[in-house]
Amino acid sequence: MNIADLRKSYEKAELSEDASHADPLQQFDQWLQQAIAAQVPEPNAMTLATVGSDLRPSTRIVLIKGYDERGIVWYTNYHSRKGHELAGNPYAALQFHWVELERVVRIEGRVAFTSAEESDAYFHSRPLDSRIGAWASPQSEVIEGRSVLVANAAKFGAQFLLKPPRPPHWGGYRLVPDNWQFWQGRKSRLHDRLRYRLQDGAWVRERLAP
Known part of the structure; x- marks a missing residue:
């Protein structure tokens, strides 16, 4: 067509x-x-x-x-x-x-x-994985591969557990x-x-x- x-x-x-x-x-x-x-x-x-x-x-x-x-x-x-x-x-x-x-x-x-x-109120209303994702992703920056995001998510998940603060x-x-x-x-x-x-x-x- x-x-x-x-x-x-x-x-x-x-x-x-x-x-x-x-x-x-x-x-x-x-x-x-x-x-x-x-x-x-x-x-x-x-x-x-x-x-x-x-x-x-x-x-x-x-x-x-x-x-x-x-x-x-x-x-x-x-x-x-x-x-x-x-x-x-x-x-x-x-x-x-x-x-x-x-x-x-x-x-x-x-x-x-x-x-x-x-911003704080909305951030803390998000699901936990989304809050961790805000820390894990250096948005718009070049990264070597998806493994960078996975590693970052694991790192910040271990650091903040169930209470990640809003990233600055x-x-x-x-x-x-x-x-x-x-x-x-x-x-x-x-x-x-x-x-x-x-x-x-x-x-x-x-x-x-x-």
Whole structure:
């Protein structure tokens, strides 16, 4: 099959100004809860895009772990590539793609660390092997083989037993949105696309051509 011939007609739903929330956070909450209820695979998975000092963008999948009026939260290794890039350029973008619902949410804004208390609370809620893994993996660094991770996990498991502390290089980030986009697939490629942008402390909702 020629990949250029792969096509899909989007016909599941619509997104109108009248039926959408004036507050993008409420709209996001509604769509996320619908994705969870529909049992789409990993509805909490989101693409995180950052830009390095060389101006080259990079993306990876992370998992949303919280959201409220303060922003969108995820947790990771601060020494990873994304951590280094965010240290140099604190602006980033997130994207959710719920294929089964024919929906995309894009979020842009400035990123900051969560508090140490938030990071501690989430870290200690994780399964033990995940907490050990945070110590065992020098994320984004070159390693000789998987045996390095296995050896590190054994070492830190023996050192910390059942109570590993949160590593100082591991914790949360919060993206504070200043731009949201909600995309609903429609027939004939005439998709619905609503943007919310922050202007003078208030959200302006407007329709974009698809």
